[in-house]
Amino acid sequence: MYQQSVVSIKDLRFATLACPRCNTRVTVDLNAEFEPESRRRPFVAPRACPRCDTPFDSAVPEAVDSLQEVYKALAKLGSAVTFTANGDQSVPPPPPPAK
């Protein structure tokens, strides 16, 4: 049976980073506002594990920060843009409706 879920970007509010060393998981609120100290730069992803201080691969927090920018842009659009998650990856999604 083919199952899919359609979600709004706001349904995907939290992203979780896993520390490669101690497996601590850090959940980031993509809807978070600006870092209290600076207010210049959005604060999202930590650069290092808060438990063991092992730095994350720099690509990880950078990607999450980029995701936050996209998240905020899409969240402003409300339900104009939604995402579809395929429950069964072996079945292709249905074709888009004809214009």
Ligand SMILES: [Zn+2]
């Ligand atoms: Zn760690």
